[in-house]
């Protein structure tokens with residue numbers, strides 16, 4: 001096609017704008033989106049993250065950074081809880097549980113951002129299902145965590161009154177149900193996060209992220225179920241953390257250098 005032809009050619013397929021998802025059908029290829037002003041040509045470059053909208057990539061980067069911060073915070077708190085257990089201070093234990101809740105909230109917000117919808121990926125979006133499941137699981141986890149702590153606190157508050165022992169037990173039971181719901185949501189969240197990451201990996205593109213997400217799908221639960229030691233869940237956590245650190249590195253490289261690929265010899269998908 002001669003370069004001057006692009007001025008008269010119009011888009012004959014239904015293609016969403018990468019920033020605002022406006023249907024660009026019928027617009028000149030040399031034109032720009034009437035809703036947000038992004039060049040039509042930019043929305044036609046395919047699935048790679050380097051061609052995705054800057055705001056979308058920035059949101060993913062923030063999400064991944066918060067997930068990593070949440071994991072590190074939980075590790076530090078875990079070590080502190082062990083020392084506090086030796087020292088034996090009830091006040092320290094309470095302070096640590098509040099900090100643990102803050103770390104959980106930070107991590108959940110990170111997953112929520114990581115599962116942000118890409119406005120330019122509305123058509124043929126195979127990642128949509130795990131992404132939606134991930135977001136629902138995050139919301140259920142958050143509600144369950146808040147519910148468990150609120151109900152647990154309420155039960156403690158009610159227990160000293162002799163006439164309300166039955167009511168306190170009922171509240172305690174609800175708290176346990178909230179805890180169970182939280183655990184189920186956490187398991188669903190883990191598998192949805194791995195499926196979503198598998199979908200995202202060819203867009204980075206990164207074969208090591210794809211391999212790690214596929215491996216953790218089965219190895220993660222196996223290592224976590226071996227609860228007889230602290231070592232195996234720790235190995236799973238480090239492998240999990242590494243995967244996010246690779247995604248973070250790729251997103252920073254794309255932001256700073258405009259492109260990224262970690263293994264050009266491997267053909268993805």
Ligand SMILES: [Zn+2]
Pocket residue numbers: 017018019020021022033034035036037038
């Ligand atoms: Zn637009």
